Amino acid sequence: MNRVVVTGLGAVSPVGQSVKDYWSALVAGRSGLQPPQIERGETLTTKLVGQIRDFDAAAHFDSKQIGLLDRVSQFAVVAAREALAQSGLTLTDELSENVAAIIGSGSGGQGTMDDGFHRLYAEGATRLHPLSIPRMMMSAAASQVSLHCNLKGPSYAVASACASATHAIGQAFHLVRSGTVTAALCGGTESSISFGAMKGWEAMRIMAPDACRPFSRDRKGMVIAEGAAVLVLENLDHARKRGADILAEVIGFGMSADAKDLTAPDPNGMARAITMAMKDASLAPGDVDYVNAHGTGTVANDESETQALHKSFGDAARKLAISSTKSVVGHSLGAAGALELVAVVMAMRDAVVPPTINYLGPDPACDLDYVPNEARSMPVNAALSNSFAFGGLNAVLAARSFKG
Amino acid sequence: MIADKANPGHGEVRMTDSLTELGIDSLEVVELTFLLEEKFDVEIPFNANSDIEAKTVADLVSAVEGLVAAKAARA
Known part of the structure; x- marks a missing residue:
């Protein structure tokens, strides 16, 4: 069995759109939870969400690309690019066929779904945008990471609700450990702060009105957020040979x-x-x-x-x-x-x-x-x-x- | 509605029965709340993370009666 190390990290979060900003906010305990700003969301009662309000898709993608990418895929690709850049991997033709892209998501392209169904049911539209399906499919983010980073090894989505990313990383860990692939970009992405999805969360009556205070007395529930993170897992021998900066080992x-x-x-x-x-x-x-x-x-x-x-x-x-x-x-x-x-x-x-x-x-x-x-x-x-x-x-x- | 959520074979639901005895768990209390809100067109404020105040069938019935009365008074 091969040892598996981490050689790259990428993050898009409500407290920062890079690992550096995300991590410094975590250490400082600087909350990114705010009242929601949701299109058509006037009747929502949710007090707090972790939205990435200042995410600028145009800073990362050209107008042609943006049309193909739901926000959930945009987050994943931005995180994947950061992780891949940090890893320093040079994707030759041969290596690219030996790098996996395994990305978890709880609900895929919710924004595309919500907007499309609103057009149909509420506005009486008779047709949907032709890219609705490839934007909203659960595996869209995995495909987009593979496309944008030129990864030609195994690629698929993993869905297990709130454990999706951890299952995805676990799958990637197994693929690298067994020698099936040399490296894997893996992680998870979510962007489901839409009117429809939030109504669903409100109906469960488990959301905190005041703050997210895990393990504390007087805690009142969870706060829904969005974001993505991607890690580069790599065969230790391969990482050593190319002199990579090894960040940690998955064991x-x-x-x-x-x-x-x-x-x-x-x-x-x-x-x-x-x-x-x-x-x-x-x-x-x-x-x-x-x-x-x-x-x-x-x-x-x-x-x-x-x-x-x-x-x-x-x-x-x-x-x-x-x-x-x-x-x-x-x-x-x-x-x-x-x-x-x-x-x-x-x-x-x-x-x-x-x-x-x-x-x-x-x-x-x-x-x-x-x-x-x-x-x-x-x-x-x-x-x-x-x-x-x-x-x-x-x-x-x-x-x-x-x-x- | 309450009887539908009770454990099968429980028999007749009485006002003094506790929801726990009827086998109604916290998710089913949330579901019942939704069904009662829909049926009586009221809003029952509660967070499943706080203690559920309705312990018995009577608590639930009186809570809904109170909300319906308050709605009638506003109308």
Whole structure:
């Protein structure tokens, strides 16, 4: 089996459209959550979202390209370009056939769908734009990353709601580890802050009216966000040979399904995914320094995730630094796991763990160390990134700092 | 409507039954709220992350009655 390292990172988020800006906002605990600005959204009651208000598509794509790209694909391509540039990979004909593009998304081209269906149902239009289907299809972002970056290896989308990006990165990890490909661009993207989708979220009655405060007492729910992140995973030998700057190593992946409830989380299913990732990575509970939690800010998730960490770590759970970066950027659903793995890699690089902001004080059901409100300087040698989706689909990645 | 969400075989739904005893979980409370809002054209404000105040069938019925009365008073 091949060792798999990270050689590039890219991010588009509500707090910055580059890894540098995203990461500095996470460490500073500078929230990107604001009241929504949504077309036709007058009847929405949502108080907060993580929108990327100043995303300028024209700065990244020419007018011909923009017509082909839903916003969800634009985010993915911008993040992929940043990651590929950082990796320094030169895509010769031969190499390009050995690089995968695996991109997760929870709901694909929602904006295209919402706008198109509004035209049909509300405005009485009789036809849709001819590119509606290729813009909105779930795999559009994966295709666009492949097209824009000239990647000719395996390419597909992975959908598992809020765990999509983590499953996508896990798939890419397996492809590089097994030697199927030399490298992979992988991650997730989401842009579903549309009138129709937000009405759906409002109906579930789980959105916070005040702030996203994961694991805190008086937390009132999650905040929907958009964004994308892409990582370059590469065969270690290949990265070494070309003298690449190795940012971290991906060492394990675990996944499970609860087979229990469509929306309620199950600590047992979560714990199985965590334990599987640690076993895959040959990590003992005491080896892990940091967990980037799923931490959505709902009462149910944060309590269940805490129980799952107790189950899988035993006494070592109390020594973990755990934080939810969703407190800063919100929950970008199918992109979340990738943005969070980027945070894990940066935490290793800079030896600083980003905080869980908006933390008011402990909830008896959440009794671990959530790095409240202030970033913490500490070495991070090994870490996990948790993603737990509606439908009981769990995915956990394990990474460690690269020491040769 | 409440009986439809109760566990099959529960039998007759009484005002004093608690929603939990009827096997109505939190997602079903959210669904019931939606159905009641649609049926009576009212808005029932609640966030599933806060404690659900309606513990029994009677709580739910009186909440809806109150909202319907308030709507009638406004009309």
